[in-house]
Amino acid sequence: MHSIERTAVSDAFFEDPGSLKKVPCPSIFDPAEKYISLIVPAYNEECRLPEALTETLNYLKQRSSADKSFTYEVLIVDDGSTDRTSKVAFEYVKKHNIDNVRVLLLGRNHGKGEAVRKGMLHSRGQLLLMLDADGATKVTDLAKLEAEVLALAGKALSASSSQMLSDVEIAVFGSRAHLEKQALATRKWYRNFLMKGFHLVVLLTAGPGIRDTQCG
Known part of the structure; x- marks a missing residue:
């Protein structure tokens, strides 16, 4: 299964609107390059996406400024939108550069589950977080999820030679x-x-x- 997914990922590219160059998509099976990846599935979200992205990126930049080990990326997965969702998303790539913000275009609507799956497969983070495009869940609650992950991962990491969170199979969920x-x-x-x-x-x-x- 891993070889099939790796082939699918290696044939895909992100478009950099700043340089007009194509950046090869990473594979989730490669070593992590970021501390956290935020996957944002989006279908016809041109109106709500700007507020959610602005709030999210401001929070991530503040944490990164205070802690240099906190590296991040936001991966917006446009699930075949028929409005200007992709255009809005690419504006954030231009503003924050393609190393921190990326847009994955699925071409046609696959559904939220597949959009999240594709985003996860193309991520570079030790931690992977799905965040809704409508901003219903505040990114400032991230610290609560991190605390749960770190608590669960502590025992597993202490018993192994690895120090990478991505080597521990843990999932935590927000709840309303x-x-x-x-x-x-x-x-x-x-x-x-x-x-x-x-x-x-x-x-x-x-x-x-x-x-x-x-x-x-």
């Missing part, structure tokens, strides 16, 4: 479960019924401890 009562009060009854049914399926398939698989 604490807002459930408020959400139930504002949704239609049939949405609540479908939501509860979906949550039951998630509980049975995802395992204990994972209550919200849809939160960025």
Whole structure:
């Protein structure tokens, strides 16, 4: 499987709007070059994307300035948008350079799951984070997820010769479960019924401890 994915990745390129050159896409199976990669799946998000990207990049730049080991990239995956999503995204590449912001064009709409998967496969970070393009989840909450990852990874890394977080298989999820009562009060009854049914399926398939698989 790894050889198949590597071939697919090696044949793809990012376009640099600044130099008009093509930059080969990395593979997730290569050694990590960044501390963290933020994958932003986007479908027709030209209106909401600027606010989310500006807030996210300001936060990342502040952390990078305070800690030189905090290196990052933002990978915007345009999932076949029919609006100006890609144009908006490329403006951020021009402003922040292609080493920090990249745009992956899927050509046609594949769905959010595939957009996230493609973004993960082309990432360079030790940590990979999916962040929604609508800004519903604030990037300032990243530190909470990091704390959980580092706590879980500590034991595994201490028992091995590696110091790379990317060598430890760990996944953590954000959750809006604490807002459930408020959400139930504002949704239609049939949405609540479908939501509860979906949550039951998630509980049975995802395992204990994972209550919200849809939160960025």
